[in-house]
Amino acid sequence: MADRPGSSVIPFAPTPGAGGELPALALQGLVIERGGKRLLDGLTARLPRSGITAVMGPNGAGKSLALRAIMGLIPVNSGAVWMHPSVAGAVALVFQRPVLLRRSVRANLAHALKVFGVPRRERPQRLTELIRLGGLTNLADRPARALSGGEQQRVAMVRAFAAQPRLLLLDEPTASLDPQHTGAIEWLIRTAAEGGAKVILVTHDNGQAHRLADDVLFLHHGRALEHTSRSRFFDRPVSAEARAYLAGDLLL
Amino acid sequence: MADRPGSSVIPFAPTPGAGGELPALALQGLVIERGGKRLLDGLTARLPRSGITAVMGPNGAGKSLALRAIMGLIPVNSGAVWMHPSVAGAVALVFQRPVLLRRSVRANLAHALKVFGVPRRERPQRLTELIRLGGLTNLADRPARALSGGEQQRVAMVRAFAAQPRLLLLDEPTASLDPQHTGAIEWLIRTAAEGGAKVILVTHDNGQAHRLADDVLFLHHGRALEHTSRSRFFDRPVSAEARAYLAGDLLL
Amino acid sequence: DSIIVQSTTSTQNSGLYDFILPQFQATTGIEARVVAVGTGQALTNAANCDGDVVVVHARPAEEEFVANGYGTERHDLMYNDFIIVGPSADPADVASAPDVATALSRIAEAEAPFASRADNSGTHMREMALWEATDADPVAASGTWYRETGSGMGATLNIAVGMDAYALTDRGTWISFENKGDLEILFQGDPALNNQYGVIPVNPEHCPNVRAEGAQAFTDWLLSDDGQAAIAAYRVQGEQLFFPNAQ
Amino acid sequence: MDPFSSAFVAALELIASLDPNLLEVIGLSLRVSLTALALACLIGLPLGALLAVVRFPGRGAVVVLVSALMGLPPVVVGLVVYVTFSASGPLGPLQLLYTPTVMVVAQAILVTPIVAALARQVIADLNVEYDETLRSMGTSGRMTIATLVWDARYSLLTAALAGLGRALAEVGAVMIVGGNINHVTRMMTTAIALETSRGDLSMAMALGIILIALTIAINGAVMAVRNGMERRAYG
Amino acid sequence: MDPFSSAFVAALELIASLDPNLLEVIGLSLRVSLTALALACLIGLPLGALLAVVRFPGRGAVVVLVSALMGLPPVVVGLVVYVTFSASGPLGPLQLLYTPTVMVVAQAILVTPIVAALARQVIADLNVEYDETLRSMGTSGRMTIATLVWDARYSLLTAALAGLGRALAEVGAVMIVGGNINHVTRMMTTAIALETSRGDLSMAMALGIILIALTIAINGAVMAVRNGMERRAYG
Ligand SMILES: Nc1ncnc2c1ncn2[C@@H]1O[C@H](COP(=O)(O)OP(=O)(O)OP(=O)(O)O)[C@@H](O)[C@H]1O
Ligand SMILES: Nc1ncnc2c1ncn2[C@@H]1O[C@H](COP(=O)(O)OP(=O)(O)OP(=O)(O)O)[C@@H](O)[C@H]1O
Ligand SMILES: [Mg+2]
Numbered sequence A, B: 001m002a003d004r005p006g007s008s009v010i011p012f013a014p015t016p017g018a019g020g021e022l023p024a025l026a027l028q029g030l031v032i033e034r035g036g037k038r039l040l041d042g043l044t045a046r047l048p049r050s051g052i053t054a055v056m057g058p059n060g061a062g063k064s065l066a067l068r069a070i071m072g073l074i075p076v077n078s079g080a081v082w083m084h085p086s087v088a089g090a091v092a093l094v095f096q097r098p099v100l101l102r103r104s105v106r107a108n109l110a111h112a113l114k115v116f117g118v119p120r121r122e123r124p125q126r127l128t129e130l131i132r133l134g135g136l137t138n139l140a141d142r143p144a145r146a147l148s149g150g151e152q153q154r155v156a157m158v159r160a161f162a163a164q165p166r167l168l169l170l171d172e173p174t175a176s177l178d179p180q181h182t183g184a185i186e187w188l189i190r191t192a193a194e195g196g197a198k199v200i201l202v203t204h205d206n207g208q209a210h211r212l213a214d215d216v217l218f219l220h221h222g223r224a225l226e227h228t229s230r231s232r233f234f235d236r237p238v239s240a241e242a243r244a245y246l247a248g249d250l251l252l
Numbered sequence C: 001d002s003i004i005v006q007s008t009t010s011t012q013n014s015g016l017y018d019f020i021l022p023q024f025q026a027t028t029g030i031e032a033r034v035v036a037v038g039t040g041q042a043l044t045n046a047a048n049c050d051g052d053v054v055v056v057h058a059r060p061a062e063e064e065f066v067a068n069g070y071g072t073e074r075h076d077l078m079y080n081d082f083i084i085v086g087p088s089a090d091p092a093d094v095a096s097a098p099d100v101a102t103a104l105s106r107i108a109e110a111e112a113p114f115a116s117r118a119d120n121s122g123t124h125m126r127e128m129a130l131w132e133a134t135d136a137d138p139v140a141a142s143g144t145w146y147r148e149t150g151s152g153m154g155a156t157l158n159i160a161v162g163m164d165a166y167a168l169t170d171r172g173t174w175i176s177f178e179n180k181g182d183l184e185i186l187f188q189g190d191p192a193l194n195n196q197y198g199v200i201p202v203n204p205e206h207c208p209n210v211r212a213e214g215a216q217a218f219t220d221w222l223l224s225d226d227g228q229a230a231i232a233a234y235r236v237q238g239e240q241l242f243f244p245n246a247q
Numbered sequence D, E: 001m002d003p004f005s006s007a008f009v010a011a012l013e014l015i016a017s018l019d020p021n022l023l024e025v026i027g028l029s030l031r032v033s034l035t036a037l038a039l040a041c042l043i044g045l046p047l048g049a050l051l052a053v054v055r056f057p058g059r060g061a062v063v064v065l066v067s068a069l070m071g072l073p074p075v076v077v078g079l080v081v082y083v084t085f086s087a088s089g090p091l092g093p094l095q096l097l098y099t100p101t102v103m104v105v106a107q108a109i110l111v112t113p114i115v116a117a118l119a120r121q122v123i124a125d126l127n128v129e130y131d132e133t134l135r136s137m138g139t140s141g142r143m144t145i146a147t148l149v150w151d152a153r154y155s156l157l158t159a160a161l162a163g164l165g166r167a168l169a170e171v172g173a174v175m176i177v178g179g180n181i182n183h184v185t186r187m188m189t190t191a192i193a194l195e196t197s198r199g200d201l202s203m204a205m206a207l208g209i210i211l212i213a214l215t216i217a218i219n220g221a222v223m224a225v226r227n228g229m230e231r232r233a234y235g
């Protein structure tokens, strides 16, 4: 509670990039320390106004932390987050390990619609739409927490869509999905991006990044080591760490 | 509590298979119903004595339920589970969404060693070994539940190894791992199988099944539709459902 | 060496024991531990052998206690008197009543609030005996003007203060009571209001565990000139609370 | 016959006789304690949720205070309420002293911190899981509290039952503010205290047995309803 | 001066004077209630964990019973303990009536169901998460309970504090079994009851204020230690 997403944004003015365009999101030297360890270590990045940005990097690189810092869910020790006015206030995050309420699938989605301020009379129709979108028709009246791993992930995904977000933060949204549902969710993500929403997609699936991403932000030990177009990242990575990551070497 | 794994095994005698070999595990018409739905619908299978069996199938097919039924964690409405005497009592399960105790990584593993009855003086050495095995050296003193998704999955994985299991049930153990750690964990799995442990591996990753599996059990709507060697499964699937699954079509 | 005294509350609440027991201990070396409860509970506890000596004020009950073989012998110890307290406005005009029966009758007629302990304590038993001598049937009016508090003397007085009610109380409790509020003594002096305290050692034949020697020493000391003088010397706000009358 | 058996026999006789006095006393006990509990939940559940969820300066101190007030001595609460509602007190003009209403007030004061402190813990434990999800959705404070209270409702029942137990068993406060007046403010516990001071221990224990039986019946009914609902919800 | 201010002044004076009588009474209160709480935790925590974890026939009934016994009336407990330890009762030969020991027994009886019922809820809630993991590891019953109690320890503190509150505030039971004997079994609450019946309401409230202050101090200390430990553990 307390801080709404975006409310902890510290106003710093990012300089316009190429073509005078302001970024969708700018991170300025984010530092998060816990127990004497620097978990985010001066993370700086400017994410383009539109399209899908893949965030990649080894386990523990700080990908999930960065998303939570962007949402204002965890206090940062220093640094700032800036959001483009067109996205601030319409941000949704799908967690790596989604938490569903102790209610039916339908009630979870209805709750989200209510929280997101959808007028009462529009809700039934939106609800039906969301259920269809997630392929949840047969599951709608099940207790949400009794669903299978992949089913829960789909519920969390469409719950985020209930907010009609302009900035969508997705933390490995297809990690437990079967290939069919992965395809369906990737279609949803692409559609959202084509509809103008900015998408930030954390993934370990190189194939997925290949299929979806416009640009790739590579994190390592809490820093952005590389931020470049998809094709450049996969074909000609600059940093030794990214090369090693893509080569599948252990980076411990 | 109450039932130890394997204790709910209903004695039915599986007939020896080809070459007179008894299976590692036999499932006989497992049925699980909840809220009027058949979640497992007469699941029958005989898993060979050794090697790695991949369990595949769409979200909600019943893969995780089957593993939990094998462990005796959930009551079945009918059917029976038989385990080869050489594995019964040495079974470990890594859950799809592992639950770590509210303690440090080290304390989690120490707790497991204690639970598994490792003599007190052997524990320090085994502990060091497990920490190394999971690549957890730098994380050993962190609170386990503050770890990243992939780090938690690795802790859960080596925790299962603390039991020195003869039958290892793995539910999407690399779903949130980066490619490097996926490689490391796959190496662990292969080593365990080569050491004589029977491995049952639920995965949505066709590549992983290709790399690791000896045979593939394909589940759909709570039934085993296909059980065959890896190469046959990927090259010449028999059932329409498996063909559709591999083709990436939606099966809703 | 110690003994347990099962006692009525008025003697404890008035501070009498705090005054005389140190003298008793100095003389005999025995520590007297006082459990102050209602007369009914005191006698029950003692009958259960959970006390060595009893100090109460309900003669019929005391005699029955001895007759049942629970106590060895009952002795008159001291007395004071009961009084009727009530709101200073005195709506039932109790103050001018010639005797206690009239006083109570006026309260009943005026249906003025009256707080009764209704707990089978010595005070309550006396109150019932006094009502007997009138035409009123207060218990039938219970819940209206007649309020059966089912509480100890102090609690009942607190209630009387809270609801501007009349109440019958012993003088010792009243003098030492600190929450008098608007209440004052409205009627006193009728011989029927005499309040006699007795002391009874518990019978060792009934209760083998009883510390009979200590109990006897306590009884003897209370009845002795020293004990009687100590009781007479106890004052609150200059007033004597208890009048020794051991035979 | 030993005292326990005679108390049991007395309890059975009392129940069998359907003594109207007994029914009156039971009725008042239930009415006062359930009303007090309802009030306590109305205040305590949101308060507990608030303390679990909202960070504000001095929150730690309030948590300690509420937790400590679980140990409010009934007699002290009784006295404070007595002084407040007595004719010479600030609320004297309401003339509520020695009425069931003021007994409800006293018990609500006693029970509210219990409900609030226990609810805080239950909801804080649930919020460890829900916190980031609800915050990421931009859930309002009011909605956060409503969501947590609703999803923790089965666990919160235990907090409410603890409060009910305290209210039904409590004697010190209602004795002082109610006065244990026969037919007006006599409850089970004050009746038990009275029988005790009269030395009628069997009767006191008999009433105690009836009160405990009543409490068990209420708890059993609540648990049965709860289990039924939980089963339906998680079918 | 109104009664509240005069009570406050009296409380301050009492504290300032460091009255040895007062210290004695406070000491006994702490000694009896903390010992009773320790006993109650020793029995109640494992019992609560057992009820949360182990399925056995009649478990539902036991859960209802324990939950209902949170509402044990102190006076009834006092009576039952009195009858048991009375010279004519089964444990009379121990000669413990009117000693602090028997007061501990009475309070432990009162507090154990509170600790057990609240612990059951806390541990059941945690076990929803831990159950399958622990069972899949073949964890023994004893180890399961130890694991759950340890991992729920911060939440269980609230259960213990609820029990402590009840013990420190309780008067009905200790009055009957302890007898409120000056210098022997007089505790804070029985002293308050005595001052109340003497009509010295200021003194009663002053003692009440001191008792509440004491309870707040204990709760504050416990919470401070707990927060410190929690911070160190999750640093
Ligand atoms: N509250 C915390 N206290 C201590 N360490 C933490 C905390 N939260 C996260 N960490 C650590 O910060 C690092 C980054 O965590 P994060 O979850 O962002 O990783 P990630 O890049 O998302 O990894 P994965 O691919 O495994 O999900 C990890 O090493 C993790 O252990
Ligand atoms: N306790 C339960 N009550 C009701 N339905 C349940 C329960 N547990 C599981 N299910 C349902 O049973 C089906 C099979 O679940 P299971 O977790 O085994 O799927 P899975 O094959 O592991 O899928 P995934 O690939 O998503 O992990 C799902 O549709 C799920 O919703
Ligand atoms: Mg992550």
Ligand SMILES: [Mg+2]
Residues within 6 Å of the ligand: A148, A149, A150, B063, B064, B065, B096, B171
């Ligand atoms: Mg699964």
